[in-house]
Amino acid sequence: MKPSALLAAVALALAAPAFAQDLAEISLADPRQEAQAVALMDSIRCVVCQGQPVSGSNASLAGDMRRLIRERIAAGDKPEDVRAMLVSKYGDWVSFKPVVKPATLPLWIVPLLALLGGVWLVSRRVRLGRG
Amino acid sequence: MNRKVLLWAPFVLVVALFGAFFVGLRNPDDRVIASQMVGKPLPEFSAAAVMPGQPGTASSDYRDGKPRMINIFASWCVPCAAEAPMLAQLKAAGAQIDGIAVHDAPEPLAKFLAQNGNPFSRIGLDPEGRAQIAFGSAGVPETFVVDGQGKIIYQHIGIVEPKDVPMLLNLLGIKP
Amino acid sequence: MIAEAGLAALWLAAVMALLQLVLGALAVGRKQLSLAGAMVPVTLVQAGLVSFAFACLIAVFARSDMTVLLVAANSHSAKPMIYKIAGTWGNHEGSMLLWVTILGLSGATIALFERKLRIDTKLATLAAQAAIALGFYAFLLFASNPFARISGVIEGAGLNPLLQDPGLAFHPPTLYAGYVGMSAAFSFAVGALLTRNVSPDFARAMRPWILGAWIFLTVGITAGSYWAYYTLGWGGWWFWDPVENASLMPWLAATALLHSVTVLATRDGLRAWTIMLSVLAFSMSMVGTFLVRSGILTSVHSFAVDPDRGLFILALLAIYIAGALALFAARVGTVLEGNRFDLFSREAALVVNNLILTVILVIVMAGTLYPLILEAATGAKISVGAPYFNAAAGPLALILMLLIGAGPLLRWRKDLPKALLDRMAPALLAGAAALLLLAAFAGRIGVLPLLGLVAAAVVGVASLAPLWKRDLKRAPLFTWGMVIAHLGCAVSMAGMACDAAFIKESMVAMATNETRPIGPFEVTLLGVREKPGPNYQALEAVLSVRRAGGGEPFEMLPQLHAFSDPQMTTNQAAIKTFWNGQLYLVLGENSDGQNFLMRLWWKPFVTLIWLGGILIALGGVLALLGRVKRDVWNNRWPWQAAIGAEVRS
Numbered sequence: 001m002k003p004s005a006l007l008a009a010v011a012l013a014l015a016a017p018a019f020a021q022d023l024a025e026i027s028l029a030d031p032r033q034e035a036q037a038v039a040l041m042d043s044i045r046c047v048v049c050q051g052q053p054v055s056g057s058n059a060s061l062a063g064d065m066r067r068l069i070r071e072r073i074a075a076g077d078k079p080e081d082v083r084a085m086l087v088s089k090y091g092d093w094v095s096f097k098p099v100v101k102p103a104t105l106p107l108w109i110v111p112l113l114a115l116l117g118g119v120w121l122v123s124r125r126v127r128l129g130r131g
Numbered sequence: 132m133n134r135k136v137l138l139w140a141p142f143v144l145v146v147a148l149f150g151a152f153f154v155g156l157r158n159p160d161d162r163v164i165a166s167q168m169v170g171k172p173l174p175e176f177s178a179a180a181v182m183p184g185q186p187g188t189a190s191s192d193y194r195d196g197k198p199r200m201i202n203i204f205a206s207w208c209v210p211c212a213a214e215a216p217m218l219a220q221l222k223a224a225g226a227q228i229d230g231i232a233v234h235d236a237p238e239p240l241a242k243f244l245a246q247n248g249n250p251f252s253r254i255g256l257d258p259e260g261r262a263q264i265a266f267g268s269a270g271v272p273e274t275f276v277v278d279g280q281g282k283i284i285y286q287h288i289g290i291v292e293p294k295d296v297p298m299l300l301n302l303l304g305i306k307p
Numbered sequence: 308m309i310a311e312a313g314l315a316a317l318w319l320a321a322v323m324a325l326l327q328l329v330l331g332a333l334a335v336g337r338k339q340l341s342l343a344g345a346m347v348p349v350t351l352v353q354a355g356l357v358s359f360a361f362a363c364l365i366a367v368f369a370r371s372d373m374t375v376l377l378v379a380a381n382s383h384s385a386k387p388m389i390y391k392i393a394g395t396w397g398n399h400e401g402s403m404l405l406w407v408t409i410l411g412l413s414g415a416t417i418a419l420f421e422r423k424l425r426i427d428t429k430l431a432t433l434a435a436q437a438a439i440a441l442g443f444y445a446f447l448l449f450a451s452n453p454f455a456r457i458s459g460v461i462e463g464a465g466l467n468p469l470l471q472d473p474g475l476a477f478h479p480p481t482l483y484a485g486y487v488g489m490s491a492a493f494s495f496a497v498g499a500l501l502t503r504n505v506s507p508d509f510a511r512a513m514r515p516w517i518l519g520a521w522i523f524l525t526v527g528i529t530a531g532s533y534w535a536y537y538t539l540g541w542g543g544w545w546f547w548d549p550v551e552n553a554s555l556m557p558w559l560a561a562t563a564l565l566h567s568v569t570v571l572a573t574r575d576g577l578r579a580w581t582i583m584l585s586v587l588a589f590s591m592s593m594v595g596t597f598l599v600r601s602g603i604l605t606s607v608h609s610f611a612v613d614p615d616r617g618l619f620i621l622a623l624l625a626i627y628i629a630g631a632l633a634l635f636a637a638r639v640g641t642v643l644e645g646n647r648f649d650l651f652s653r654e655a656a657l658v659v660n661n662l663i664l665t666v667i668l669v670i671v672m673a674g675t676l677y678p679l680i681l682e683a684a685t686g687a688k689i690s691v692g693a694p695y696f697n698a699a700a701g702p703l704a705l706i707l708m709l710l711i712g713a714g715p716l717l718r719w720r721k722d723l724p725k726a727l728l729d730r731m732a733p734a735l736l737a738g739a740a741a742l743l744l745l746a747a748f749a750g751r752i753g754v755l756p757l758l759g760l761v762a763a764a765v766v767g768v769a770s771l772a773p774l775w776k777r778d779l780k781r782a783p784l785f786t787w788g789m790v791i792a793h794l795g796c797a798v799s800m801a802g803m804a805c806d807a808a809f810i811k812e813s814m815v816a817m818a819t820n821e822t823r824p825i826g827p828f829e830v831t832l833l834g835v836r837e838k839p840g841p842n843y844q845a846l847e848a849v850l851s852v853r854r855a856g857g858g859e860p861f862e863m864l865p866q867l868h869a870f871s872d873p874q875m876t877t878n879q880a881a882i883k884t885f886w887n888g889q890l891y892l893v894l895g896e897n898s899d900g901q902n903f904l905m906r907l908w909w910k911p912f913v914t915l916i917w918l919g920g921i922l923i924a925l926g927g928v929l930a931l932l933g934r935v936k937r938d939v940w941n942n943r944w945p946w947q948a949a950i951g952a953e954v955r956s
Contacts, residue, residue, distance in 0.1 A: 024259075025895055025904045027814045038812065045690045047164050047269040051548045053692070056541035058876060058896065060234050061269070064260030089174075089267035091167045096692025103687055107673055111699060114669040118662040125576070126655065127647040138639055141583065142632040145590075148676070149625045153618075154683040164688070 023070035024063035030074075037073040041066055043096040044086060053096060166267030166275075166286045173281050174265040178231050178255020181240060187255035188229045196279040198303045199227040202251070203263060205235050206243035208271040214290040215247035221296060222250040225305050230254040233263050233271055276302045310375050310454040313363025316356045317404075317454075320411065321444035323353035324437045327414075331434020335427055335501060343430055347418045350433060353440070354415035361395075361408040364453055368395045376457040377401065383465040385841075393476040394466050400453035402479060406596065407443045409480075409487040414440065417491060423512035423938070424495075425504055432491075432498030439490055442623045450619045468843065468870045468877060474534035482527030482554060486592035488520025489557055492564060493589035496582045497631055500638040505578045510571035513585070515934050517568060521561045522927040528554050529920030540878030540893050542908045544806070544916060547696045552675045553595030556668060560588035563664040566657045574654050574719060576646045579639045580661070586635060590628040591668075597624060649721045656714035663707045670699045701755050708762040708800060711793050712769030734769035738762070752808035759804030767797035784933025792926025799919025805888075805912035814895075816902040826909025828890060829855050830863075835894070835903055843868040848894040848903060850881070865894040865905075889913050 028034040041055035046062040054062040054069075065086070072082045086094050098104045168174060173190045180187035193199065202218065204211040222228055230251035232240050235258070257263055266275060266283075276285040276299065285302050287295065300306075327349045334342040367375045368391050371384040381398045382391060396405045414436040421429055447453065495513045499505050531554065536544040545551060564584040570577045597620045648654040674691040681687055716730040741764035745757060770793035774782055811826040822831040831851045838845040846867040853860040866879035876896065883890045888911035895904030 022816070025814055025906075026816055027812070034812075043692060043694050045692070052546070056539065056543055056546075058878075061260055061263070064264060067259060068261070068264060086264075088167055089264060090164055090269065091267075091688060093164055093688040093690050096690050097694035098689050098691050103681060103685065104677075104689060107677055107691065107695065108699070110673045110677075111666055111670045115662075115666045118665060122658055122662060125647055125658070126650050135636075135640065138579075138636040142629060142636050145629050145632055146625075148680075149621065149629065151676075151680045151683050152621055 022067065023074070024067035028070055028074055033073050034070075036079050037066075037070045040069055040073070040079040040082060044069070044083070045094050045096055047090055047094060163288050164269040165288070166269075166273075166283075168265075168267045168283050169275075169286050171283060173277055173283060176262040176265040178257045178262045180254070181232065181235075181237050181256040182244070182249075182254050185249075185251070186253045188231065188253040189255070190281075192229075192253065193277050193281040197227060198276065198278045198284075199229060199252075200299065200303065201229050201231060201266075201275045201277060203231045203233060203266065203268050203271055203273045203275070205233045205271045206239040207235070210290050211272045212243070212247050214272055214292075215250070217291040217293060217296055218250040219248050220293075221291075221299060224296075224300055226300065226303050227252050231257050231262050233257045233260055274299075309363050309366050309370075310372070310456065313360045313367075314452070314454040316360040316363065317444065317448060320353050320356035320360065320407075321441065321448060323349055323356060324411075324440040324444055327353060327437035328434050328441060331430050331437060334430045335434065338427075340426055340430070343426055346430060346433055350415045350418040353437075354411040357404075357408050357411040361404050364401060364404055365392055365395050367454075368392060368401075371463065373460045373463055374456055374458060376455045377453050379457055379460040379463050381466060382463040384462060386466065386471075389473070389476055390466060390471050394470075396479050396483075397466060397470050397475055400447070400451045402483070403443070403447055403451055404453050405480065406483055406487060407440060407447065409484055410436070410440050410443065410490055413488055413491055417494075417516070421512060421516075423508065424498075425502070425508070428495075428498045428502045428504045428509065430498075431501040432494045435494035435497040435501075436490065439494070439627060442627065446619055446623060450616050465842075468868070468875065472534065472538055474530070474538070478527060478530050478534055481523055481530060483596075485520050485522075485524030485527050485561075486557060486596055488516070488523055489561060489589040489592045491516040491520065492561075492585040493631065496585035497634060500582065500634050503638070503641060505571075505582060505639075507572050507575050510568045510581065514565075514568050514572060515931055517561065517565055517585075517588075518927055518931045518934070521558070521565055522924050522931065524554070524558045524561060525920060525924040525927060528558055529917050529924065532920070533917050537880060537882060538877070540880050540906075542812075542880075542891050542893075542906075542910065544913070547674070547691075547693050549675050552671050553591075556671055556675075557588055557591040557595055559664050559668040559671065560584055560591050563661045563668070564588050566664075567661050570654050570657050574646055574648065576648055576654055577658065577661075579635075582635060582639060584661075586628070586631045590624075590631075593624050593627065651717070651722050651724060651727075653714060653717040653719045653722070656710055656717050660707065660710050660714060663703050663710070667700050667703050667707075670696065670703075674699075697755070704800075705755075705758050705762050708759075708766050708796065711796055712762075712766040715773050715789060715793065716769065730772060731769060734765045734772065737768040738765035740764070749808065756804040756808035759800050760808070763797045763801035763804060767794060767801070770794040770797060784936060785930040786933075788926045788928070788930030788933060790926070791929060792923045795919045795922025795924075795926060797919070798915050798922055799917075802912050802915025802917075802919060806910055806916065809911040810913075811909040813907045815905050815907065817905050818901050818903075823905075823907065824855060825890070825907040826888075826911070827855055828852050828909065830892065830905075830907060831860075832903065832905070838866065840868060843870045845869075845879075846894060848892075848905070850892060852883070852890065852892075863890070863892055865892045867894045867896065884914060887911060 028037060038055060042053050044054045044065060046052045046054045046057040046059055046065075048059045048061050049057045052062075054065045069082055072085075073079065083095055083097070087099070092099055098107055100108075173193050175190050177189035178187050188201075200221070218228060228250050230253070232254060235256060237256075240254075240256075255262065266273075268275075268286075270288070272290060274287040274291055275283050276287075278284045285299075287299070291299065327346065330342050330346055330349060333339050334346070364377075367378055368382055369388065371378060371382060371391065373379045373384075377398060377400050381401075382394050386394070395401045414433060417429075417436065418433055421432075424432065492513060495509070495516065499509050531551070532544050535546070535551075536542070564581065564587075567577045567581045567584055571581045648658070674695055678689050678691055681689060712734055713727060713731060717727060738761050741761050742757075745752070745760060749757075770790055773786060773790055813823065813825050815823050817823060817832040819832055819834055822829050824830075829852070833849040833851050835846055835848045838847045846869075848865050850863045850865070851860045852863050861883070863881040863883060865881035868877045868879055870877070878893045878895070881892045888909060891908040891910055893906040895906055
């Protein structure tokens with residue numbers, strides 16, 4: 001955790017009664033930051049549920065992750081850094097946005113091959129000019 | 132020739148796909164999310180004291196050269212009660228066990244420990260799951276083994292069963 | 308007794324399927340076309356028997372007969388009757404029986420009503436249908452007997468609370484009718500390959516069956532999306548979950564097939580490709596129904612299943628899919644290549660449409676199956692979700708939208724770019740106007756939603772162009788169908804883009820009498836009260852809502868349901884629909900005695916998503932009616948005549 005983030009988290013914790021500030025369930029005041037946080041929460045997988053993002057789960061651990069995400073975004077962290085932090089804890093599985101690396105290349109290469117193959121097949125059937 | 136290869140391509144693809152499904156069925160998805168923190172130094176965390184006379188726990192406690200176990204549990208977790216005898220056995224054999232109680236509160240925790248025994252040297256409360264996430268833990272109960280240098284060397288997911296006890300003692304460097 | 312009668316009927320139905328397969332094989336293999344006369348009764352009896360078995364299962368569920376294992380495991384005598392009956396297919400065995408029942412009924416429908424197909428092709432088609440049915444009868448009888456007995460059970464275990472919804476009564480049967488209806492296209496393709504009959508006539512015969520199944524799939528997916536939207540309580544309408552993808556994949560293949568079969572019927576092109584898609588569409592349906600349900604793919608809806616069952620299903624799928632593809636590879640070489648086409652023509656647009664739909668299908672398939680393959684191969688776990696699917700398929704969907712606009716305005720055979728531009732002019736103007744308006748008033752919105760809205764404007768206008776300057780009363784029904792289905796695509800895309808671009812979301816803690824703004828509304832919490840339900844405890848928030856700056860207040864009542872057995876809470880969102888969007892309010896968990904957590908959404912034009920889906924399905928219905936009407940007019944459908952009389956030498 002960056003010192004600035006830690007300070008912000010402490011400040012948040014001290015600022016008010018815990019409930020009113022519980023960022024697990026309550027939007028950030030800054031709409032731009034909230035939008036960033038929600039976009040990230042939509043693409044982080046809940047580790048105790050099946051196939052749901054943390055933004056759409058009632059599980060308590062999902063709430064913990066929402067809180068963490070909002071805190072880090074409010075402290076000025078970039079969404080991708082927060083994602084990387086969660087991936088460093090739980091592995092690639094926790095992110096619905098697959099990291100581009102050799103093992104995930106087929107996700108992009110297979111559709112690309114299908115597209116190229118399809119274009120090639122179609123081009124064999126097309127008659128150019130007048131027929 | 133060219134066209135023939137092309138026409139058999141879908142068949143070959145599907146057979147390969149079904150091969151993968153077959154393997155997938157043989158090794159059904161275990162749904163276990165392993166922590167990526169194993170092999171890495173302990174993360175920064177702190178879990179405040181909650182039981183009278185028992186200290187809380189924080190990352191700074193693990194630099195004294197002694198290997199320890201950290202048990203992540205909760206009083207509301209039914210399987211956690213089931214592993215209590217094994218934790219007691221480990222403690223009796225000389226293991227140092229620290230507990231982190233997730234999403235818990237003093238009262239039910241005291242009741243749980245009175246009922247199931249208290250094998251812990253330290254117990255910290257983790258009301259917002261911060262320590263749990265720091266460990267990369269995805270549920271309760273989970274048990275981490277930390278070596279004397281403050282490195283996580285093992286994660287046990289689920290209940291500690293009798294058969295796991297010798298292995299855990301071995302990791303802790305305790306001769307049975 | 309009812310259970311035993313059902314089981315006996317199921318066995319007899321399996322025997323009938325075997326007979327149907329043997330008859331068909333004899334008729335086609337030995338050229339004994341006179342056997343065709345026996346085919347119709349056998350098919351009808353099979354359909355009757357399997358329907359009777361299914362009726363028996365419904366009866367034991369309705370009577371809460373706890374001596375039947377399936378009822379004891381999935382039902383409860385205190386459930387309302389509609390959930391008792393819907394519970395029949397809310398479990399593995401029952402849904403399998405529903406599956407083969409629809410298969411049997413679709414076989415009988417083909418036997419009775421299909422008149423355009425060459426008789427040997429039709430017999431081969433029915434034999435293929437019987438072969439599929441036989442495998443799944445075997446699966447039911449040997450590995451998933453729905454009528455197995457149990458003794459000593461007094462009360463049932465109940466049904467998952469999330470499934471206790473009217474959605475369960477309609478969604479699975481609709482989707483299954485779509486999945487299984489695709490078996491007709493599959494069997495037609497196998498029949499055509501076996502009898503070497505891939506022709507425009509064959510395409511015209513097959514088209515209504517594809518349309519019918521496609522309509523059910525469209526309705527099923529639309530309804531499923533809305534069901535998830537209002538029950539899950541998080542405001543999402545599509546999660547790219549494996550179960551959802553499993554229903555999207557056959558739909559994509561079927562949509563491509565629907566268009567390629569038109570090229571085959573009209574221009575005698577895309578012969579091999581149409582056969583390939585027919586096999587693919589039903590293969591995707593089977594993969595969708597079984598791989599997800601067998602626990603190979605995990606999802607929100609998956610449940611444990613013993614590996615033997617999974618292996619049985621896997622073997623069946625491998626036999627059917629790989630078998631059909633092997634037949635395709637061996638036989639399609641002897642099918643003459645179809646007509647070539649000009650680059651600038653209606654058929655070229657349809658071919659590119661097929662190409663894009665197929666690549667989107669490959670993307671969905673890769674995203675759904677690759678994590679499984681990777682884990683099987685290396686043990687590495689990855690997740691693939693919305694960010695991947697949106698980034699990979701989104702741009703392709705936009706190109707597809709432009710084709711939807713331009714394709715129907717192109718002439719068959721050959722057309723001129725300038726002529727198309729003239730016909731597209733109003734649509735392009737609409738697109739430009741939308742772009743200007745959005746740039747001026749919409750503020751900062753993402754690129755994809757912006758392009759989506761512009762594309763929706765272009766297609767919305769372009770889709771109506773085929774009716775331009777035509778006598779609307781004399782335009783054929785299937786033209787109306789195409790127009791309305793394409794308009795539905797524009798409407799649906801507009802809804803998706805609006806939801807993405809203009810959604811207002813607010814998660815708050817509210818005290819009594821506190822007011823919060825959301826979109827154009829103000830929400831005031833008047834209080835929270837307890838409300839006991841039949842098998843749960845409910846908290847209900849009383850909210851007074853009115854438009855900001857005045858207007859009549861109205862009441863909205865979101866609930867939080869706490870079930871004790873099994874322990875789980877569900878959110879019952881309060882949803883109010885306006886012409887320009889939906890207000891979606893959710894009462895959350897937990898409070899400190901004064902404050903209640905609330906999730907508030909204002910979703911402008913979100914309803915267009917499902918309205919578009921309904922329009923697409925309606926377009927399908929009109930097209931189907933148009934085809935059937937034309938057939939009746941042409942006297943091709945004398946269903947009173949016996950099939951045997953139609954044997955051609």
